[in-house]
Amino acid sequence: MTRGIVNRARVGATALAVALLAGTTVPAAAAAQGRPALQAAMQAIVDSGFTGVQLRVRDRRGDWTGSAGVRELGAAAKPPTGGRFRIGSTTKTFTSVVVLRLVAEGKLGLDAPVAGYLPELGFDPRLTVRMLLQHTSGLFNYTGEYYDDGTVAPGIAWSGQEWVDNRFRTYRPQELVRYSLARPPRFAPGAGWSYANTNYVVARLLIEKVTGRSYADELQRQILRPLGLRDTVVPGTSPEIPGPHAHAYYRYSDAGQEKTVDISRQNPSWISSAGEMISTTGDLATFYSALLGGRLLPAPLLAEMLKTHPTPDPTSDYGLGVFELHADANCSGNVLFTHNGSVQGYGTLVYSAPDGARTMVASITYVDTGIAPTEAYQNAVRRLLAEVFCAGRQVDEPR
Numbered sequence: 001m002t003r004g005i006v007n008r009a010r011v012g013a014t015a016l017a018v019a020l021l022a023g024t025t026v027p028a029a030a031a032a033q034g035r036p037a038l039q040a041a042m043q044a045i046v047d048s049g050f051t052g053v054q055l056r057v058r059d060r061r062g063d064w065t066g067s068a069g070v071r072e073l074g075a076a077a078k079p080p081t082g083g084r085f086r087i088g089s090t091t092k093t094f095t096s097v098v099v100l101r102l103v104a105e106g107k108l109g110l111d112a113p114v115a116g117y118l119p120e121l122g123f124d125p126r127l128t129v130r131m132l133l134q135h136t137s138g139l140f141n142y143t144g145e146y147y148d149d150g151t152v153a154p155g156i157a158w159s160g161q162e163w164v165d166n167r168f169r170t171y172r173p174q175e176l177v178r179y180s181l182a183r184p185p186r187f188a189p190g191a192g193w194s195y196a197n198t199n200y201v202v203a204r205l206l207i208e209k210v211t212g213r214s215y216a217d218e219l220q221r222q223i224l225r226p227l228g229l230r231d232t233v234v235p236g237t238s239p240e241i242p243g244p245h246a247h248a249y250y251r252y253s254d255a256g257q258e259k260t261v262d263i264s265r266q267n268p269s270w271i272s273s274a275g276e277m278i279s280t281t282g283d284l285a286t287f288y289s290a291l292l293g294g295r296l297l298p299a300p301l302l303a304e305m306l307k308t309h310p311t312p313d314p315t316s317d318y319g320l321g322v323f324e325l326h327a328d329a330n331c332s333g334n335v336l337f338t339h340n341g342s343v344q345g346y347g348t349l350v351y352s353a354p355d356g357a358r359t360m361v362a363s364i365t366y367v368d369t370g371i372a373p374t375e376a377y378q379n380a381v382r383r384l385l386a387e388v389f390c391a392g393r394q395v396d397e398p399r
Contacts, residue, residue, distance in 0.1 A: 034061075034064070035057070035061075035064050035066070035387075037383070037387045038055060038057060038064065038066060038384065038387055038388075039066055039068065040383075041380050041381075041383040041384045041387060042055055042066060042067070042068035042069075042362075042380075042384075043068045044376070044379070044380035044383065045068070045069075045364060045377060045380040045381070046068045046069040047376070047380075048373070048374050048376035048377040048380055049366070049373075049374060049376075049377065050069065050364050050365065050366040050377070051069050051070055051073060051246070051247075051249070051365050051366055051367060052067065052068065052069035052070055052071060052078070052079040052246045052364070052365040053067060053068045053069055053079065053362060053363070053364050053365075054066075054067040054079045054080065054081050054083060054085075054246070054281060054362065054363050055067065055081075055281070055360070055361070055362045055384070056081070056281035056282065056285060056359075056360070056361045056362070057358075057359070057360050057388050058285055058358070058359045059357065059358040059359070059388060060357065060358075065081040065082070065281070066081065067079040067080070067081050069365075070246075071083075071246045071247065072246070072247045072262075073247070073249065073260075073262075073367075079246035079363070079365065080244040080245070080246070081281075082231075082244070082280055082281075082282065083243070083244045083245045083246055083280065083363070084231060084233070084241050084242065084243050084244070084245045084278050084279065084280055085241070085245060085246065085278065085279070085280070085346050085348065085363040085365070086241065086248070086268070086275075086276075086277075086278055086343045086346040086348075087275075087277050087278065087279050087284065087341050087346075087348045088271075088275045088340075088341025088342040088343040088346060088347070088348055089197075089274065089275045089339065089340070089341035089342065090275075090277070090279075090284065090339050090340065090341035090348045090350055091200075091271075091273065091274060091275045091276055091277040091341065092200050092274060092275070092321050092339060092341075093287075093288075093291070093321045093322055093339045094219060094223060094277060094287070095200050095203050095204065095207075095215075095273045095274070095321065096133050096200075096203070096305065096320050096321025096322075097222070097223060097291060097296055097297065097305075097321065098207055098215075098218055098219060098222050098223065099129065099132075099133060099203050099206065099207060100133075100297055100301045100304070100305060100320065101222050101296065101297065102206075102207065102210060102211070103129075103301060104297065104298055104301055107210040107211065108129055108206060108210055109129065110128070110129050110130050110301075110304065111128050111129070111130055112128060112129055113125050113126070113127060113128060114127045114128065114129060114132065114202065114206065115127065117206055117209050117210060118202075118205055118206065118209060121174075121177060121178070121181065121205075122181065123181075123202075124185075124188075124189050126188065126189040126190065127139075127189040128189070128190075129203075129206065130304075130320065131189055131190055131199075132199040132200070132202050132203050132206075133199070133200075133203065133320035133321055134193075134309050134318060134319070134320055135193055135194060135195050135196060135199055135309075135318060136189070136190050136191075136192065136193050136309060137185075137189055137196065137198075137199050137202075138185040138186045138187040138188055138189050138190075138191060138192060138194065139180050139181075139185055139186070139196050139198045139199060139202070140153070140155075140180045140181075140183040140184065140185055140186060140196070140198065141155060141180070141186075141194070141195070141196035141197055141198055142155045142156055142176050142177075142179045142180045142196075142197060142198050142201075143155040143156060143158055143197050143271075145186060145194075153183070155179070156171070156176070156179065156270060158270055158271070158344075159344070159370060160252055160370075161252045161253075161254055163344075164250055164252060164261055164263065167239075167263060167266040167267065168239055168266065168267045169267060169269075169270070170237045170267055170269050171269045171270050171272070172269070173201050173204050173205055173272050173273070174205065176198070176201050176270075176272060177198060177201055177202055177205065180196075180198040193309055193310065193311055193312070193318065195311075195318075197271065197272075197274035197275065198274075199274075200272075200273050200274035201272045201273055201274055203273060204272060204273035207273075215234065215273055216234035216236060219234050220234075223287065223296065227286055227287060227290055228286075229279070229283040229286060229287060230283075231243070231279065231280040231282070231283050232277065232278065232279040232280070232283045232287075233277065233278040233279070234276065234277055234278075235268055235276055235277075235278055236268075236269065236276070237267050237268075237269045238267075239265040239266050239267050239268075240265060241264060241265070241278055242278075245264065246363070246365040247262055247264045247345075247365065248262070248263055248264050248344060248345020248346045248365050248366070248368070249261065249262055249263060249345050249366070249367040249368065250263045250344050250345060250367070250368045251367050251368065251369045260367060263344050263345055263368075264345070266343075266344070268343065271343060275341060275343055281361040281362070281363065284348075284350055284361045285359055285361050288337075288350065288352055288356070288359065289356050289359070292337065292352060292354065292355075292356050293356060304320060305319050305320040305321065305322065306319050306322065306324070306337070307319055307320075308324045311323075316338075321339065322337050322338070322339050323337070323338045323339055324336075324337060324338075325337070325338055325351075334353060334354060335354060336351055336352060336353060336354075336389065337351075337352050337354060338350060338351050338352075344368045345365060345366055345367065345368045346363065346364075346365060347363070347364040347365075347366065348361075348362070348363055348364075349361065349362040349363075349364065349381065349384075350362075351385060351388070351389070353389065358388055358389055359388075360384060360385070360388045360389075362384070
């Protein structure tokens with residue numbers, strides 16, 4: 001998968017951090033009358049094969065929201081610009097912040113062995129909390145491992161007809177972790193980098209163990225209530241998306257016939273604290289603004305979060321729950337922070353300049369077929385990034 005949206009092998013591996021523009025914002029209704037380049041880029045995403053897009057941009061020109069495409073197949077209404085959506089792996093940034101706040105409270109040690117907190121699971125004693133958040137643990141990815149030589153080690157069912165037929169099944173976090181631990185690790189702790197949803201489910205178990213509270217309750221205590229994120233939901237096993245939302249779909253072949261199913265309702269416990277959350281573009285902007293603005297973490301821990309480890313992608317490295325897009329990989333002349341996400345039929349794009357003066361958050365809905373996005377889609381996303389971060393120049397254009 002490319003950086004634009006869904007990596008079927010990783011379940012939304014990439015994502016970026018967002019910051020909220022300080023100062024007076026332009027009312028959305030007035031702002032939506034302008035920014036034709038943004039509207040055209042959204043329409044290009046829809047034309048490339050997606051069902052709908054909702055977009056929020058905050059920059060020196062104010063707060064702009066817009067949408068394109070349809071809310072549901074067969075209907076004419078556009079996606080609601082303030083609608084909720086499944087944010088997929090963008091959840092990982094929230095989970096990481098909770099862990100780091102517990103480090104600040106002295107309840108967890110960033111470089112302490114995970115086994116010291118969860119001795120009953122039999123973790124390698126070399127595995128640390130930092131390695132979980134950084135994806136350097138080597139733990140088997142319970143949603144499947146995809147190796148450099150092209151071989152695949154399957155994980156739990158999260159695609160195809162088997163998943164569609166069982167999409168309301170409940171998984172317990174311990175069940176997912178034990179599934180991973182029963183399989184060979186990808187490498188020894190700290191010996192490499194490999195994106196694994198398992199890491200952030202173990203992080204959930206750590207949160208619950210040291211606080212005595214549920215993951216959802218701790219997210220409320222640490223982030224959602226303090227920031228007033230009233231439209232952000234930690235669904236647990238609930239299949240519902242409360243409030244207005246665009247719909248997502250899944251297409252598969254059954255006895256030679258193509259079937260398209262509305263899978264907006266699903267039990268997200270299969271992805272747990274690695275990707276279960278529901279939010280809005282506004283709440284995500286507020287969260288990332290608070291994070292990068294130093295309102296959620298002490299400066300030393302924010303610096304640790306943004307300290308990166310190399311990844312196989314030459315354009316980006318990974319911190320503790322965020323990707324850094326290199327300065328020489330985009331036209332802004334600065335790094336950007338990101339952690340995009342996806343779950344079946346929902347994609348989340350989140351990009352921010354480090355100072356938060358320019359941000360872009362989008363929700364994209366589609367009919368999930370398991371096929372990688374087209375070059376037309378990638379070009380449309382580059383157009384969006386160019387308009388927001390590069391004064392209209394293409395993101396991959398030399399500065």
